[in-house]
Amino acid sequence: MSNVYDLARLRADMDREFAPLRLDVDGETLTLRNVLRIDDKDRKPVLDALSTVQAAFSNEEEEGVSPEAIDAAAEAIETILRAVTADGKGEKLVRHLNGDLALSLKVINLWAEASQPGEASGSPN
Numbered sequence: 227m228s229n230v231y232d233l234a235r236l237r238a239d240m241d242r243e244f245a246p247l248r249l250d251v252d253g254e255t256l257t258l259r260n261v262l263r264i265d266d267k268d269r270k271p272v273l274d275a276l277s278t279v280q281a282a283f284s285n286e287e288e289e290g291v292s293p294e295a296i297d298a299a300a301e302a303i304e305t306i307l308r309a310v311t312a313d314g315k316g317e318k319l320v321r322h323l324n325g326d327l328a329l330s331l332k333v334i335n336l337w338a339e340a341s342q343p344g345e346a347s348g349s350p351n
Contacts, residue, residue, distance in 0.1 A: 246312070247340035249333065251322050257312040258319075258333075260341045268309040275302035279334065296327065303330045310337065 244260040261272050282291060282299035291299075307323075307330070308316030323330045 245340060247337045249319070251319060254315075254318075256315050256319055258307070258310045258337045258340070259312055261310065264310055272306050272309045275305040278302035279306075279331075300325070300327050300330070303327070303334055306334060306337075 240263075244263055246260060246263070247258040249256045249258065261269060261276075264272065279299045279302050282295035282302075304320050307319050310316070311319050319333075323333065
């Protein structure tokens with residue numbers, strides 16, 4: 227068995243396994259990449275921001291959500307969206323969400339669901 231891999235095929239397999247979320251915004255398709263597919267410099271802020279969002283809403287039913295937690299979550303969501311949206315289009319997405327926290331959370335939830343690794347088909351050449 228050979229240990230030779232085709233980088234293009236591996237990349238295609240990764241594109242299937244870590245398929246991005248695509249959103250149509252103002253006639254343009256924006257691509258929200260998996261956190262594992264973004265630059266190292268963006269990954270830690272995204273992971274920190276995800277923790278902030280999760281913490282803000284973790285005790286929502288028991289204690290409610292404080293205004294401070296809502297503000298922190300809104301800022302964290304914008305950080306995530308700016309970093310994971312490909313081709314520098316994160317600001318466009320944030321601008322179109324227009325501070326709507328419910329809509330922003332929906333986008334984050336869709337992105338998180340889409341970001342779960344799937345099964346890549348194919349095998350090495």
